[in-house]
Amino acid sequence: MSEIxxxxxxxxRMKDLPSAHLLGAGTAMCGGCGGLMxxxxxxxxxxxxxxxVNAAGxxxxxxxxxxxxxRGSWLYTAMASAPAGAQGVRDALDILRDTGRMKPEDDLQVxxxxxxxxxxGMGLSATSGAIDRNLDFxxxxxxxxxxxxxGQQTSAATPHGAETPTNTAAxxxxxGKKDLFAIWAANHPAxxxxxxxxxxxxxxxxxxxAKAMKGPRLIIxxxxxx
Amino acid sequence: xxxxxLTGNAAAAWGARLARxxxxxxxxxxxxxxxxxxxxxxxxxxxxxxRMTMMESExxxxxxxxxxxxxxVRVFTATSSQGLLYxxxxxxxxxxxxxxxxxxxxxxxxxxxxxxxxxxxxxxAARDSGALQLHCSTCQEVVDTVLMxxxxxxxxAVRLPVIVNIDGFHLSFTREPVELPDAEAAADFAGxxxxxxxxxxxxxxxxxxxAVLGGTPYSYFRYEMHRAAEAGLAAHDAIAADFAQRFGRRxxxxxxxxxxxxxFAYVMIGSFATKARDxxxxxxxxxxxxxxxxxxxxxxxxxxxxxxxxxxxxxxAVIDQNLSMGAGGILFGEVAAALYDAPARPLLxxxxxxxxxxxxPPAEFDAMAAALGEAAAAGRAPPPRLLFTEHELREVRKMQxxxxxxxxxxxxxx
Numbered sequence: 001m002s003e004i005x006x007x008x009x010x011x012x013r014m015k016d017l018p019s020a021h022l023l024g025a026g027t028a029m030c031g032g033c034g035g036l037m038x039x040x041x042x043x044x045x046x047x048x049x050x051x052x053v054n055a056a057g058x059x060x061x062x063x064x065x066x067x068x069x070x071r072g073s074w075l076y077t078a079m080a081s082a083p084a085g086a087q088g089v090r091d092a093l094d095i096l097r098d099t100g101r102m103k104p105e106d107d108l109q110v111x112x113x114x115x116x117x118x119x120x121g122m123g124l125s126a127t128s129g130a131i132d133r134n135l136d137f138x139x140x141x142x143x144x145x146x147x148x149x150x151g152q153q154t155s156a157a158t159p160h161g162a163e164t165p166t167n168t169a170a171x172x173x174x175x176g177k178k179d180l181f182a183i184w185a186a187n188h189p190a191x192x193x194x195x196x197x198x199x200x201x202x203x204x205x206x207x208x209x210a211k212a213m214k215g216p217r218l219i220i221x222x223x224x225x226x
Numbered sequence: 227x228x229x230x231x232l233t234g235n236a237a238a239a240w241g242a243r244l245a246r247x248x249x250x251x252x253x254x255x256x257x258x259x260x261x262x263x264x265x266x267x268x269x270x271x272x273x274x275x276x277r278m279t280m281m282e283s284e285x286x287x288x289x290x291x292x293x294x295x296x297x298x299v300r301v302f303t304a305t306s307s308q309g310l311l312y313x314x315x316x317x318x319x320x321x322x323x324x325x326x327x328x329x330x331x332x333x334x335x336x337x338x339x340x341x342x343x344x345x346x347x348x349x350x351a352a353r354d355s356g357a358l359q360l361h362c363s364t365c366q367e368v369v370d371t372v373l374m375x376x377x378x379x380x381x382x383a384v385r386l387p388v389i390v391n392i393d394g395f396h397l398s399f400t401r402e403p404v405e406l407p408d409a410e411a412a413a414d415f416a417g418x419x420x421x422x423x424x425x426x427x428x429x430x431x432x433x434x435x436x437a438v439l440g441g442t443p444y445s446y447f448r449y450e451m452h453r454a455a456e457a458g459l460a461a462h463d464a465i466a467a468d469f470a471q472r473f474g475r476r477x478x479x480x481x482x483x484x485x486x487x488x489x490f491a492y493v494m495i496g497s498f499a500t501k502a503r504d505x506x507x508x509x510x511x512x513x514x515x516x517x518x519x520x521x522x523x524x525x526x527x528x529x530x531x532x533x534x535x536x537x538x539x540x541x542x543a544v545i546d547q548n549l550s551m552g553a554g555g556i557l558f559g560e561v562a563a564a565l566y567d568a569p570a571r572p573l574l575x576x577x578x579x580x581x582x583x584x585x586x587p588p589a590e591f592d593a594m595a596a597a598l599g600e601a602a603a604a605g606r607a608p609p610p611r612l613l614f615t616e617h618e619l620r621e622v623r624k625m626q627x628x629x630x631x632x633x634x635x636x637x638x639x640x
Contacts, residue, residue, distance in 0.1 A: 068433035084286030088293025129282030
């Protein structure tokens with residue numbers, strides 16, 4: 001792949017990283033929030049022509065009336081159906097574009113934003129459906145390995161043996177962390193990747209690569225709570 | 227204008243086609259399936275310029291419906307019973323988003339026990355969702371109502387989802403002659419979808435469906451929804467008047483049949499109201515001055531129209547095809563509340579019948595009319611009644627006996 005065709009090649013060095021800071025400050029997230037760091041870095045690569053479709057979680061409080069930190073667009077859905085919300089938005093944008101009711105430059109990149117709780121649990125059926133339908137969307141899962149918004153209770157992404165407010169006995173969580181990456185990969189989506197905001201170059205390259213693709217794309221960011 | 231023999235389901239599909247719905251998120255459920263199969267056939271054949279997406283659940287289906295409407299297209303969808311309940315979280319949510327779309331609910335009794343035939347506990351579970359509700363009793367009404375419902379949902383003073391209810395089997399699978407509005411005239415009536423400020427465009431970024439903290443903004447937005455739903459009353463009447471002028475069929479928020487000089491009235495919604503209408507004609511031939519009050523609009527609730535119609539009668543029977551466990555018929559409670567501060571009130575009798583498609587035969591309508599006569603003579607309303615015959619009880623006892631024998635055969639019975 002040549003330099004021009006490879007969108008990830010735009011990020012060779014740390015100084016190539018965008019300094020746009022598209023995501024506004026002053027949100028309700030905790031200081032040092034790992035998920036927020038991932039969203040912030042990803043947003044600068046994705047750009048403002050993005051509509052985030054959010055599932056219930058910490059990030060739901062990013063847009064709290066009358067404020068929003070987004071230069072682009074946002075739709076909060078519910079815990080179980082953010083990918084279905086992405087489907088409705090994508091289908092409607094396609095209809096509007098194809099019938100000439102919307103200028104092509106008004107089109108948006110549709111991005112599901114959810115935590116591990118929704119991504120591995122309640123939202124998995126809607127995710128599976130979206131992959132089946134080859135929906136053109138990007139899924140950003142910030143994984144803090146528990147139901148962080150409610151106090152880090154055990155989710156399907158909590159590792160084996162972890163002590164959580166709902167697993168307080170000595171042996172901790174009996175199950176193991178669900179392999180969401182493998183579940184996606186087994187269904188042959190356009191792209192699956194893992195990132196960490198502590199590796200911003202790698203994160204930027206992967207989002208740039210995913211942005212240039214069509215179809216279902218998953219990026220999981222390990223995003224520990226402070 | 228064409229005439230066709232259509233099932234209630236086909237009539238619902240025609241309503242969406244004539245309204246030029248852009249988008250149909252779908253999920254099959256008996257007895258709704260024929261609606262989405264019909265639409266799919268038209269879309270695939272190029273007869274209907276729309277897109278259908280098969281979702282993996284009704285929860286996702288309603289999410290996609292609201293999200294697409296929030297992006298700026300005209301949306302039609304349909305479900306029934308368990309599907310409506312599975313998607314109910316999103317019906318409340320999409321109403322809160324103030325997204326206009328039309329959802330046809332093909333009524334079917336709720337589990338448990340799981341069953342297939344109609345009653346209204348499914349659609350009444352959506353009563354407080356913020357979605358408006360229109361209830362149909364004939365196939366003609368289904369086509370016309372679905373077409374009008376798109377305009378009602380999209381009305382600038384309303385901007386809420388609208389549920390059009392049709393009874394499973396009795397209406398969904400019954401063929402009736404239907405006059406189909408001319409396609410161009412219907413499109414002209416429906417007009418283009420006007421998203422207003424509610425749309426996603428790169429050049430007009432917007433955050434929709436954002437959180438609020440605290441009761442003050444929450445109350446404000448919930449009150450706004452309530453006021454929008456109430457505005458649906460005037461909007462409905464204006465849209466129905468325009469429809470009547472263009473197509474010659476007039477629909478009121480409350481359909482009144484032979485009520486002008488009535489002493490008594492049946493109050494019913496849905497397809498079984500045609501049975502009440504038949505009973506009215508039969509009893510009128512015998513000299514009983516009875517009429518039928520059939521609310522088509524259930525949300526917003528047309529209190530004033532109901533109170534005005536029933537204020538003239540001596541006694542009325544509210545026949546509920548639903549049951550709120552521990553309270554009784556839901557429509558009865560609503561009608562009673564509408565009458566409480568009316569200057570003239572009839573004696574009000576509550577009857578629950580037709581659950582899970584159970585028939586309400588002519589003899590029962592006669593018995594209910596007789597009960598109204600007795601109530602008027604005694605000056606006291608009778609206690610609520612659950613319609614069930616001795617013959618039916620005998621049938622259930624037989625089933626229980628069979629079940630007991632079968633369990634005994636398996637060695638599990640005591």
